[in-house]
Amino acid sequence: MNVDPITPLTPAQVAQQQAQAAKEGYLHRDLVALDQTANVFLGGKPDETISARAARADEKGRWWGRVMSRFLDFFQSDHGPKAQAGDVERAKAVESLEDESGGFQ
Numbered sequence: 436m437n438v439d440p441i442t443p444l445t446p447a448q449v450a451q452q453q454a455q456a457a458k459e460g461y462l463h464r465d466l467v468a469l470d471q472t473a474n475v476f477l478g479g480k481p482d483e484t485i486s487a488r489a490a491r492a493d494e495k496g497r498w499w500g501r502v503m504s505r506f507l508d509f510f511q512s513d514h515g516p517k518a519q520a521g522d523v524e525r526a527k528a529v530e531s532l533e534d535e536s537g538g539f540q
Contacts, residue, residue, distance in 0.1 A: 441493050441504060444516045452520035457528065459521075467525070482529075487522045490515025 444452065459467070467484060474485045486507055492500025493515065507514035533539065 441490055441515055442513050444513065444520060448513075448516075449520045452517045453524035453527075456521035456524035467521075482522070482526060484518050484522055486515055486518035490519055 470484045470486070471482055474483055474488055475481055477485070479485065479488045485503070489500045489503035489507070493504040494500070504515045511517065
């Protein structure tokens with residue numbers, strides 16, 4: 436395991452994670468929504484997963500972010516940066532929907 440579990444993704448890896456997030460199935464999207472809801476109850480931003488928040492906290496040197504990132508890396512290597520890429524892709528999809536709605540000039 437890395438000394439620092441936050442390893443930045445390459446641009447190709449970011450694109451791969453975003454493409455994967457764009458194809459998430461119904462169950463996965465529901466689990467992400469539950470994750471985002473729990474994150475808000477724990478003081479996080481809306482539409483952000485706990486994993487992405489923990490990765491950012493680790494990048495800032497916060498102890499809880501480091502502990503959470505190391506824990507999540509047992510299940511998936513570089514989980515935090517991958518979660519961040521997924522959060523960005525989901526935000527882009529919502530932004531695109533709103534832009535296409537015609538509600539903005």
